[in-house]
Amino acid sequence: MINPTGYDRYYPAVQSPQTNTFRGVASNGLSQPVSRPQASIFTQAQDTVELSTKQTEKKGLSTGQKWAIGIGSAIAGLVTAGILISRHETSKLKKLYEQNMVFQNLAEKIDFKEAKTVEEGIKFAKDVLKVGEVDKNFTLDAINFANKGLVEVSNANKGKLFIPKKMWYREMDDNTLAGVVQDIKSPYFGHLMVNKKFFEHERLNKSLNTMLGIGKQKTAVESASKAEGKVSKEFRFVSLLDENLINMIKKYKQSPDSLTIAEKRELWANLSNAGSINTSMLDLAPLATLKNNLALFEKNGIKVDVDDFAKQTTEKQSEKLKELFTQLQEKLGHHPEIDIPYISPTETIHHEMGHLQDFAKNLKELDIKQWKIPSFKEAYNNVKAGKKDTSDVEFVDNRWKGLTYKGFKELFEKNPKKFQKKYPDLYEFLTNQEIQQTAGSVSWYAQTSIGEFIAEVYGKMVRGEKISDEVMALYKKYNGPEIPFA
Ligand SMILES: [Zn+2]
Known part of the structure; x- marks a missing residue:
């Protein structure tokens, strides 16, 4: 499950900006779950990524083992609830917080074993992980997935952490x-929800088909034949995946029914991760990528003025970086490779x-x-004027909402001044080049x-x-939760 090491490459690998993550969701009320777009969404991404097995050389497989994945895109329209609270409701908020934010002392180290039945899985969630309530309709795959993920988080915290009061298994958006649940006024605030749809073959197949380019004119077949011949002039990274994942791709292509739900989720998570790393490196954090690969460029006689590069906009840096990699590719005589560390769907x-x-x-x-909550009169006038709440609740949006939430992107683009006034920290986060590239090195x-x-x-x-130090410094700036025992 760990990234294989010690694989002998015949040329130096490109260094990614220390990163590789993906996905998750923030949600609003239970009735209208707001969410995180799925992993295969790369608004600025390369539209294809090549994958090849890390074992290629060792096993003497031909370069025909390379696969291309297309990355689909569709950012979900997300819903935000209008917020209006008056002074007398502050105690209610406090109560909701106290009811739903439950700090637990679990065992310092929990061993996770897959449950054999749903009942057993639910019992584990309640008895061992102290999740207050668990939906009865969880499938075995889904409850094992959720429990495994929670065990991993708990173990990282030596059992001392906030645990969701309820775990739901329900249909959320695609x-x-x-x-x-992110809405502090909701009685479900802090509850964890798992989307049923991502435990169904149909939905998973749809995502995998998109990522693997199945059903499109140009498929992996074409890419493979290209790889048999010579390197295409167009620059692209070849992403190296674990051999078992490559085997899963082969199996899936022969017969989608041959993979289990768990295997499809594993494959999907790793293909998404490959796309994410490519995007981070080339489009979102070009300066870090350049710095991490300076020696490689120099070794191949490609000169770079880092100071000059750093002065450019991110878009320009990205263009320049691709030019540099194109030169590198020509010198190497093949596509540069990047290692894609294995990632668990949990x-x-x-x-x-x-x-x-x-x-x-x-x-x-x-x-x-201590929150500044508008008086009843202010609240009333706001409603009359058709305005939303202007109290500290905006602090919450400033911190926990962003461009994937309904209305945010529009306001940010159309009226940045207003946006800045409403969400000053978020505005700085979104407009500061250094901050954006640091965040972009993550995903x-x-x-x-x-x-x-x-x-x-x-x-x-x-x-x-x-x-990286830069990422950690930014995390501290925003007072991110520590993992005290890590
Ligand atoms: Zn999230």
Whole structure:
């Protein structure tokens, strides 16, 4: 399950910006779950990524083993609830916080064993993980997935962490993997939701077909034949995946029915991850990629003025970086390779648990009692004027909402000044080039809001992944939840 090491490459591998994560969701009320778009969404991405087995050389397989994946896109329209609270409701908020933010002392180290029945899985969630309530309709795959993810987060925290009061298994929108309810006024605040749709063959096949380019004119077959011949002039990375994943792709292509739900989820998570790493490296964090690969460029006689590069906009840097890699590709005589570390699909749960710890920590420190809540008269006038709440509740949106939430992107683009006034921290986060590239080195999703950045980094901490100093400094700036024993 760990990235294989020691694989002998015949030329140096390109270094990614220390990163590779993906997905998770933040959600609003249960009736209208707001969510995180699924992993295969790369608004600025290369539209294809090549994959090849890490074992190619060792096994003497031909380069025809390379596969191309197309990356679909569709950012979900997300729903936000109008917020209006009056002074007398503050005690209600405090109560909701206290009811739903439950700190637990679980066993320091929990052994996870897959349950054999749904009942057994639910019992484990309740008895061992102390989840208050669990939906009865969980499937065996889904409850094992959720429990495994929670065990991993708990173990990283030595059993001391906030645990969701309830775990739901329900249909959410097509682009959502899971979510935690983010609306502090909701009685479901902090509950964890897992999307049923991503445990169904039909939905998983749809995503996998898109990623593997199945059903399109240009498919992996073409890519493979291209790889048999010579390197195409167009620059692209070849992403190296574990051999078992490559075998899964082959099996899936022969017969989609031959993979289990769990295998499809595993494959999907890793293909998404490959796309995410490519995007981060080339489009979102070009400066870090350049710095990480300076020696490689120099070794191949490609000169770069780093200071000059750093002065450019991210878009220009990205263009320039692709030019440099194109030169490198020509010198090498083949596509540069990048290692894609294996990732477990449970990273979704790590991400969601990051949101939960973040809500718990930062709402508590904020002290709901101290919030500036409009008087009844102010609230009334606001409603009369058709305005939404202007109290500290916007602090919540400033921190936990972002570009994937309904209306945010539009306001940010159409009226940046107004946006800045309403959400000053979020505005800075979205407009500061250095911050954006730091977040972009984690993932595109981490770039969309402070809350998503925190959840993405938290997930990496749970998995013990390497986190750059820049990312850690930004995480601290936003008071991200610590993993005290990590
Ligand atoms: Zn999220």
